[in-house]
Each structure stands twice: as C-alpha cells, then as structure tokens.
Amino acid sequence: DAKTTQPPSMDCAEGRAANLPCNHSTISGNEYVYWYRQIHSQGPQYIIHGLKNNETNEMASLIITEDRKSSTLILPHATLRDTAVYYCIGGDTGRRALTFGSGTRLQVQP
Amino acid sequence: NAGVMQNPRHLVRRRGQEARLRCSPMKGHSHVYWYRQLPEEGLKFMVYLQKENIIDESGMPKERFSAEFPKEGPSILRIQQVVRGDSAAYFCASSPRQTGNYGYTFGSGTRLTVV
Numbered sequence: 001d002a003k004t005t006q007p008p009s010m011d012c013a014e015g016r017a018a019n020l021p022c023n024h025s026t027i028s029g030n031e032y033v034y035w036y037r038q039i040h041s042q043g044p045q046y047i048i049h050g051l052k053n054n055e056t057n058e059m060a061s062l063i064i065t066e067d068r069k070s071s072t073l074i075l076p077h078a079t080l081r082d083t084a085v086y087y088c089i090g091g092d093t094g095r096r097a098l099t100f101g102s103g104t105r106l107q108v109q110p
Numbered sequence: 111n112a113g114v115m116q117n118p119r120h121l122v123r124r125r126g127q128e129a130r131l132r133c134s135p136m137k138g139h140s141h142v143y144w145y146r147q148l149p150e151e152g153l154k155f156m157v158y159l160q161k162e163n164i165i166d167e168s169g170m171p172k173e174r175f176s177a178e179f180p181k182e183g184p185s186i187l188r189i190q191q192v193v194r195g196d197s198a199a200y201f202c203a204s205s206p207r208q209t210g211n212y213g214y215t216f217g218s219g220t221r222l223t224v225v
Contacts (some may be wrong), residue, residue, distance in 0.1 A: 070161035097143045100153040
C-alpha cells in the first residue's frame with residue numbers, strides 16, 4: 001500500500017464543510033484512494049474511494065489532485081455524528097489487504 | 111440484506127482458554143479480512159482469506175493464532191491459550207471479488223477480554 005500522511009486531528013463547526021487532507025505521494029498508478037471512518041469503537045465504515053477522477057456519493061466527495069499525490073475528503077455539512085477517526089488509504093484491494101494508518105481525529109463542534 | 115455478521119459481540123476468556131471468533135461475510139462476498147484493534151490503538155491487519163484458502167497471513171502472530179474460511183459456514187479466527195495481551199477488538203471485513211474497485215464492509219467486531 002502507498003504511504004499516506006494525514007493530520008492527527010482537526011476541528012470543524014457543525015453545519016460547515018469538513019475538508020480532510022491526505023498526502024499519498026508514493027501511490028502507484030493502479031492503486032485507489034480509499035476513505036473509511038471509525039466512530040468511537042464501532043466497526044470501520046467505508047465512505048468513498050477513487051482512482052483518478054473526483055467522486056461523490058451520499059456521504060461525501062473525494063477530490064484527487066491531477067498528479068494523484070494528494071486528495072481531500074469533503075463532508076459538505078458536518079454534524080456531531082460525523083465526529084470520528086477518518087482513515088485515508090492508498091492501495092489495491094485486489095492485490096492485498098488494506099493497511100490502516102493513524103488517521104485524522106475529526107471533532108465536530110456544536 | 112444483512113451486513114457482515116460477527117459473533118459473539120463480547121467474549122470473556124480466562125488465561126489459557128481458547129477463543130473462537132466467527133465472521134459471516136455479506137451475501138455474495140468471497141473475500142474475508144481480519145483486523146485487530148488493541149485499546150487506544152489503530153487497526154492492524156491480521157489475515158486475508160478466500161474460500162478454503164489463506165491468501166495473506168503476514169499480520170498473524172506466529173503462534174496460537176489461526177484462521178480458516180471453509181467452503182460452507184463462517185470464517186473462524188481461533189486463538190489458543192489466550193493471554194491478557196490478546197484482549198482487543200477483532201474486526202472482520204468482506205469484499206465481493208478480487209478487484210481494487212471495491213471497498214470493504216466491516217462487521218461490528220468481537221470484543222475479547224482475557225481475565
């Protein structure tokens with residue numbers, strides 16, 4: 001898996017957009033960027049993934065730079081329930097299991 | 111459409127006993143992954159299995175731990191002669207096929223406490 005770098009923690013005001021950055025400068029051409037989150041001690045939850053193009057689903061948007069060396073996960077209207085640890089992973093689930101790093105602890109403030 | 115089912119949710123074992131953790135993947139998923147999360151730590155990969163095959167066990171401790179995913183039935187993570195350091199949350203994930211264009215679906219985990 002590609003090495004990823006994320007800030008250890010971030011705060012966001014409730015109702016505002018949360019923009020979580022991730023650097024993955026060593027990602028290879030066939031590796032995807034995956035985002036997961038873990039709320040308290042629950043099982044991790046898949047959010048979104050992408051290869052080259054920006055992606056959007058009902059949970060979030062994923063913006064990947066043209067050189068694929070970094071990406072940003074956007075939660076458009078953060079709520080208190082979005083408080084969690086967010087993991088950015090560069091890898092290819094078809095080749096080997098994903099490796100989780102330390103992630104970003106997002107605290108949404110009321 | 112049931113998700114990934116793990117049982118039991120909580121398991122208490124005395125030191126030296128065996129622990130068996132079960133994982134039923136989502137319907138149609140043939141790839142299973144086990145992760146361990148020690149208290150206040152991150153998720154650590156343990157083993158990746160397909161039906162009747164271990165694909166990658168590079169994260170499994172060399173002794174006392176084993177995993178299987180039989181043709182029929184759930185995947186089993188087995189810990190023999192448990193010690194206090196095995197106390198952790200064990201998460202199972204599944205995916206539908208061997209391709210990068212899928213995320214994992216995780217279960218709710220089994221919390222193992224060794225007393």
